[in-house]
Amino acid sequence: xxxxxxxxxxxxxxxxxxxxxxxxxxxxxxxxxxxxxxxxxxxxxxxxxxxxxxxxxxxxxxxxxxxxxxxxxxxxxxxxxxxxxxxxxxxxxxxxxxxxxxxxxxxxxxxxxxxxxxxxxxxxxxxxxxxxxxxxxxxxxxxxxxxxxxxxxxxxxxxxxxxxxxxxxxxxxxxxxxxxxxxxxxxxxxxxxxxxxxxxxxxxxxxxxxxxxxxxxxxx
Amino acid sequence: xxxxxxxxxxxxxxxxxxxxxxxxxxxxxxxxxxxxxxxxxxxxxxxxxxxxxxxxxxxxxxxxxxxxxxxxxxxxxxxxxxxxxxxxxxxxxxxxxxxxxxxxxxxxxxxxxxxxxxxxxxxxxxxxxxxxxxxxxxxxxxxxxxxxxxxxxxxxxxxxxxxxxxxxxxxxxxxxxxxxxxxxxxxxxxxxxxxxxxxxxxxxxxxxxxxxxxxxxxxxxxxxxxxxxxxxxxxxxxxxxxxxxxxxxxxxxxxxxxxxxxxxxxxxxxxxxxxxxxxxxxxxxxxxxxxxxxxxxxxxxxxxxxxxxxxxxxxxxxxx
Numbered sequence: 001x002x003x004x005x006x007x008x009x010x011x012x013x014x015x016x017x018x019x020x021x022x023x024x025x026x027x028x029x030x031x032x033x034x035x036x037x038x039x040x041x042x043x044x045x046x047x048x049x050x051x052x053x054x055x056x057x058x059x060x061x062x063x064x065x066x067x068x069x070x071x072x073x074x075x076x077x078x079x080x081x082x083x084x085x086x087x088x089x090x091x092x093x094x095x096x097x098x099x100x101x102x103x104x105x106x107x108x109x110x111x112x113x114x115x116x117x118x119x120x121x122x123x124x125x126x127x128x129x130x131x132x133x134x135x136x137x138x139x140x141x142x143x144x145x146x147x148x149x150x151x152x153x154x155x156x157x158x159x160x161x162x163x164x165x166x167x168x169x170x171x172x173x174x175x176x177x178x179x180x181x182x183x184x185x186x187x188x189x190x191x192x193x194x195x196x197x198x199x200x201x202x203x204x205x206x207x208x209x210x211x212x213x214x215x216x217x218x219x220x
Numbered sequence: 221x222x223x224x225x226x227x228x229x230x231x232x233x234x235x236x237x238x239x240x241x242x243x244x245x246x247x248x249x250x251x252x253x254x255x256x257x258x259x260x261x262x263x264x265x266x267x268x269x270x271x272x273x274x275x276x277x278x279x280x281x282x283x284x285x286x287x288x289x290x291x292x293x294x295x296x297x298x299x300x301x302x303x304x305x306x307x308x309x310x311x312x313x314x315x316x317x318x319x320x321x322x323x324x325x326x327x328x329x330x331x332x333x334x335x336x337x338x339x340x341x342x343x344x345x346x347x348x349x350x351x352x353x354x355x356x357x358x359x360x361x362x363x364x365x366x367x368x369x370x371x372x373x374x375x376x377x378x379x380x381x382x383x384x385x386x387x388x389x390x391x392x393x394x395x396x397x398x399x400x401x402x403x404x405x406x407x408x409x410x411x412x413x414x415x416x417x418x419x420x421x422x423x424x425x426x427x428x429x430x431x432x433x434x435x436x437x438x439x440x441x442x443x444x445x446x447x448x449x450x451x452x453x454x455x456x457x458x459x460x461x462x463x464x465x466x467x468x469x470x471x472x473x474x475x476x477x478x479x480x481x482x483x484x485x486x487x488x489x490x491x492x493x494x495x496x497x498x499x500x501x502x503x504x505x506x507x508x509x510x511x512x513x514x515x516x517x518x519x520x521x522x523x524x525x526x527x528x529x530x531x532x533x534x535x536x537x538x539x540x
Contacts (some may be wrong), residue, residue, distance in 0.1 A: 061235040103347060141420075210393065
């Protein structure tokens, strides 16, 4: 099987621990291409972390800000160019990346597994364990598939500033058969201010969507 | 106005509470927009309903597996119930129930599809549904407004009646209400041969603490404050979260022995609330709230005295 790892379009939100974990997991498959898209600083970081484990990397430089379907189109095009049939996705480093797992699978007509916490390649089969609520499901995966990884590397406080990578293969959108103007239809509108909430009321509002639903009885 | 479709996961014979929360949001939206509200569930039946000759057939026969759920869905305000019958066992995987769910989408062509954010199938079905119908995707949104109801998420994303295009929305907590009677039409849609053979479920077991959905991490010193500890326990109950801490808190009986987390334990919960300064790695949390400390990358930080702040937060959440 030919394997690619999609690290997404932006650097991890808080730590590179999950990025390192995804790369280490991908390395179990042997020859893997690590793929990222976005600004040059992020591409350099992705290439640097991949090269530390001896993996090849490919980058798609772009300043587009896309939604999950837009980035999935980019990764699906890269996967076709690489001939990759198994796509691993680091879905833990940034929360908005998780839906890209399903979107890439849809575009490649592949099977999907989200929330994967352990992977073991075994010839043509991949053994994958995923979290489904309070359960751990263990699945056998055969053929074309996209796996969303939540696998951490070791704790890391600091890491060397990456330098521009000479080994990263640069892929532009046109070469992938993608028109930036068309992709722009999947552009994300500007989002709300991401400053932390600092009052009890605002934090309660933030948490309200996580409260476990409890049915009300008639007349309550 | 197009259909509003709510996916229903079953918890035994009854609708999952998170699916009922999504149905409550769907009811509010459908009433405001003048749309029909469909509640759809996938049901396993290896016999006649799911057999090959019945592909795509629709009937209004009684389906024993959905009778309990039918009454609950009717009371929660569904205009119609759709039962997609598949010959594949129902497990929360796209590979198992994706084809049957696709049958529902093809049949209804909904403009808005809702999932309970904490329903078992939501993670596998929600984004794939969005990708399949080319929809915008909102996670952990809720219905706001009275006359003109819209769905909003925390990042500023929204779905309104005037929008063009389809949307898939994962609904965060919303109290389900009893607004209808027990009677509703059930449309039975037979969608056989649905299992994707590329994914085979080999086994299933309880997940470890490290993989839990929501975590409240309390530092050893704060755990000795009875007011803070009581409020943290209530907060954990409200959020369905696991209360975790260090070895010191466990030694003092403040947390369960199995709830010890150290810095090397990888956690990737959807929500983490850090109380005080617990020595754990919070980097994998999708959403992070700090109480009694500040730090970069948090979605919220309350820096007042921990005990009273927690009490106030719990009260605010209970009243919301």
